Amino acid sequence: MQQDTSKKLHVVACVTDNYFDIYRDLFEKTLPHEFGSVILYHSRNSNSIPGAVATSSFKKINFEKLHFIRSQMNAFKGDNLLVLDLDIVFFRKFKNIILDLLKSNDMVFQFDTSDNHLANVGVWAMQCSDKNMDFFDKEILPRSYALLLSKDEYNAANAGRKMDIDKDWVLAWSPASPRTAKILSSHGKENYNCISGAWLPFDGDQCVVNASLLQPYHGHDLDIFLLDKAIFSQSRQSIGKSTVLYHAVGSKGKEKYLHMKESLKEVADEVVGSSNWGGEY
Numbered sequence: 001m002q003q004d005t006s007k008k009l010h011v012v013a014c015v016t017d018n019y020f021d022i023y024r025d026l027f028e029k030t031l032p033h034e035f036g037s038v039i040l041y042h043s044r045n046s047n048s049i050p051g052a053v054a055t056s057s058f059k060k061i062n063f064e065k066l067h068f069i070r071s072q073m074n075a076f077k078g079d080n081l082l083v084l085d086l087d088i089v090f091f092r093k094f095k096n097i098i099l100d101l102l103k104s105n106d107m108v109f110q111f112d113t114s115d116n117h118l119a120n121v122g123v124w125a126m127q128c129s130d131k132n133m134d135f136f137d138k139e140i141l142p143r144s145y146a147l148l149l150s151k152d153e154y155n156a157a158n159a160g161r162k163m164d165i166d167k168d169w170v171l172a173w174s175p176a177s178p179r180t181a182k183i184l185s186s187h188g189k190e191n192y193n194c195i196s197g198a199w200l201p202f203d204g205d206q207c208v209v210n211a212s213l214l215q216p217y218h219g220h221d222l223d224i225f226l227l228d229k230a231i232f233s234q235s236r237q238s239i240g241k242s243t244v245l246y247h248a249v250g251s252k253g254k255e256k257y258l259h260m261k262e263s264l265k266e267v268a269d270e271v272v273g274s275s276n277w278g279g280e281y
Helices: 017-030 056-075 095-101 130-148 151-155 205-213 253-267
Strands: 009-015 038-042 080-084 088-090 107-111 119-127 162-166 169-173 180-185 188-193 224-227 245-247
Touching: 009 017, 009 056, 009 095, 017 088, 017 253, 038 056, 056 080, 056 130, 056 205, 080 095, 088 253, 119 130, 119 205, 119 224, 119 245, 130 205
Parallel strands: 009 038, 009 080, 107 224
Antiparallel strands: 080 119, 088 245, 107 119, 162 169, 169 180, 180 188
């Protein structure tokens, strides 16, 4: 698979009122200028605390985010998207790394360091191709509707109860097997597991995407690349001279903000202000 090097890379992110300080003070100021402007989706779901996953507001925002990404794939068809979480600080330019990888891969993800997931959707690059849009339409978006279910709704469900997603898709689940869901679709039946230890409905977009990636895609095979976890880091302890960014997973609220700010101090002498950085902090 070869890609036209003239294709652009458009940065997409989702912000809420409670995330605005992180966006303004850290994300926006450290994002290398090579990316230009960020396409922001502003969710009005203002009850979400940064890093508080699996809450009702978090899941609703994630639902909106996945559908917004799909709309931007239409808007920039033929180009590329880079979807970024806001709890990221950047240390070096990396646009060319992503563009080079998208020459031979359909999607590129940050490697998830937890035991539960394969791909971390906080750094997620993709071609705006027919193949990827088809994958969204057949796999990701139908599963995304499970984000709108509450835990009480799930626990109250009877074995075999079904929820209509649209005229072609039905999500069925059983309380006897709380980590397994079944998608009944126009292209057949399939079972998939949510993350280990989690309940369905899904607790966020990452679970939706990983469930989709781990199942046979009834279209064309997707070429997926996972970024080096030492270069695209989720741990402050692993930040080194070659680290491109730090994604502050596993913390929330003020703690997340402080972790991000402290990570900048740790690399300030080597990175901030250098020609390889490209930010303005």
